[in-house]
Amino acid sequence: MSPAELAQAVQYISAGLAMGLGAIGPGIGEGHTAHAAVNSISRQPASTGHLLRTMLVGQAVVESPGIFALVISFLILFGKAAVGLEVAGALMGAALAGGVSALGGSIGGGLAGSAACSSIGRQPDSGPAVTINMLMGQALCASASIFGFVVALLLVVIEFPGGGVVRVAALLGAGVAVGVSAVGSGLGAGMVAMTACESTGRRLRSSRDLTVSMLLGQGLCATPSVFGFAVALLLVLVVFTGPVLVKSAALLGAGICVGFGGLGPGIGIGNVGMSACKAIGLNPDASAAIRRTMVLGAAVATSTATYALVVSLVLMFIA
Amino acid sequence: MPEELLDTIVKAAALLGAAIAMGFGAIGPAIGEGFIGGKACEGIARRPEHAGLLTRTMLIGQAVSESTGIYSLVVALILIFLRAR
Numbered sequence: 064m065s066p067a068e069l070a071q072a073v074q075y076i077s078a079g080l081a082m083g084l085g086a087i088g089p090g091i092g093e094g095h096t097a098h099a100a101v102n103s104i105s106r107q108p109a110s111t112g113h114l115l116r117t118m119l120v121g122q123a124v125v126e127s128p129g130i131f132a133l134v135i136s137f138l139i140l141f142g143k144a145a146v147g148l149e150v151a152g153a154l155m156g157a158a159l160a161g162g163v164s165a166l167g168g169s170i171g172g173g174l175a176g177s178a179a180c181s182s183i184g185r186q187p188d189s190g191p192a193v194t195i196n197m198l199m200g201q202a203l204c205a206s207a208s209i210f211g212f213v214v215a216l217l218l219v220v221i222e223f224p225g226g227g228v229v230r231v232a233a234l235l236g237a238g239v240a241v242g243v244s245a246v247g248s249g250l251g252a253g254m255v256a257m258t259a260c261e262s263t264g265r266r267l268r269s270s271r272d273l274t275v276s277m278l279l280g281q282g283l284c285a286t287p288s289v290f291g292f293a294v295a296l297l298l299v300l301v302v303f304t305g306p307v308l309v310k311s312a313a314l315l316g317a318g319i320c321v322g323f324g325g326l327g328p329g330i331g332i333g334n335v336g337m338s339a340c341k342a343i344g345l346n347p348d349a350s351a352a353i354r355r356t357m358v359l360g361a362a363v364a365t366s367t368a369t370y371a372l373v374v375s376l377v378l379m380f381i382a
Numbered sequence: 383m384p385e386e387l388l389d390t391i392v393k394a395a396a397l398l399g400a401a402i403a404m405g406f407g408a409i410g411p412a413i414g415e416g417f418i419g420g421k422a423c424e425g426i427a428r429r430p431e432h433a434g435l436l437t438r439t440m441l442i443g444q445a446v447s448e449s450t451g452i453y454s455l456v457v458a459l460i461l462i463f464l465r466a467r
Contacts, residue, residue, distance in 0.1 A: 306390060308390045308391060308393075309390055309393045309394050309397065309466070312393075312394035312395070312397040312398045313394075313397045315401070316397050316398045316400060316401025316402075317401065319398075319401045319402065320400075320401040320402075320404050320405040320458075321405070322405065323406055323408065323409065324404060324405045324407075324408035324409075325408075326409055327408050327409030327410060327411070327412035327413050328408065328412035329412075330413050330416065331412035331414070331415055331416025331417070331419075332412075333416065334413070334417050334419070334420045335416050335420050335423065337420060338420030338421065338423045339420070339423040341423075341427075342423045342424045342427030343427070345424075346426075346428070346430065348430070349426055349427055349430035352426050352430055352433040353427060355437075356419070356423050356426055356433070356437050356440065357419065357423055359419075359437065359441070360415070360416070360420070360422060360423070360440060360444070361419060363415050363419070363441070363444045363448070364412050364416045365412075366411075366448060366451070367408035367409075367411050367412045367448070367454075368408060368412065370404060370408060370455045371404050371405060373455075374400065374404040374458045374459070374462075375401075377462055378397060378400065382400075382462050
């Protein structure tokens with residue numbers, strides 16, 4: 064098989080991988096939202112119109128990471144002609160970046176949407192406040208997927224003149240780094256938005272307070288995906304040289320390290336934020352103390368992501 | 383196989399091993415510490431007057447959970463600096 068044919072085979076596999084992985088998240092997230100909407104309508108048929116509107120709006124936001132994956136898939140299929148090893152590696156990296164990152168943002172957004180529909184079903188008066196929190200929460204969940212989309216775009220558009228196996232390893236590593244870390248952050252952000260919407264339904268008076276806490280919690284959740292994004296940018300833009308096998312292993316390893324190292328912390332920080340929003344709903348007067356503890360707990364949960372970032376940087380620049 | 387190639391494969395394997403050690407090793411402690419932080423927040427909602435005690439207990443629990451994460455970091459650094467240079 065000539066290198067050109069191999070590169071083209073990789074191109075087609077990448078296009079399929081991008082859309083195949085990218086379709087999973089929105090499907091699960093939108094299904095979860097609809098499940099909650101149908102449940103609520105069965106309990107309160109009078110609110111059908113309101114619930115249906117909220118469900119559709121929530122599902123639309125959750126759909127967007129899937130659309131990003133579709134765009135990347137088309138760009139892979141109809142963009143650069145795959146003529147070399149480096150281009151093939153770039154396209155596979157783009158597929159991983161765009162496809163895997165869609166999982167977190169959409170499943171997380173689905174959690175928020177389903178909580179919003181359940182809340183509105185229980186307390187129809189809380190509709191506007193819950194919808195605002197749902198939309199803001201889902202948008203922040205999608206931000207992790209946007210990091211993946213940006214890296215995938217860079218990989219599809221930039222020309223990579225030469226570099227051999229080392230360059231391929233770097234580009235694959237970039238895809239894994241931004242993709243997998245976005246899953247953790249997206250899921251975590253979704254968990255925070257989920258309880259924020261629930262608590263807004265239970266205690267309408269605290270809706271402003273809950274919005275602030277939700278945004279704070281989701282901001283903390285974004286840290287692992289920012290680490291993944293930074294490492295991915297370095298892997299794509301910096302030219303690495305060195306002995307082929309050793310440097311390739313180091314660069315691919317850097318991507319794996321920060322990518323999977325962002326999975327756990329994203330979920331852990333999300334757990335802290337999720338319980339914090341639930342707690343503020345239960346006892347709004349203690350919200351200052353709860354927020355302080357949330358920030359402290361989230362900071363400690365971020366520590367292993369920081370270790371993973373350090374090991375990634377060492378692998379890239381020192382090993 | 384020539385000595386040099388074996389040596390290179392071993393070094394590459396050491397680097398990949400370091401990546402897997404820290405990458406997967408970061409998952410567990412973080413999820414555990416997050417769980418602890420979450421329960422601490424809920425506890426403060428129930429008893430705000432005990433906020434200081436709950437926060438201190440949370441930090442102690444999180445420090446213990448961190449231990450395997452530190453082991454992963456140490457193994458990763460050993461693999462990089464003592465086996466692959």
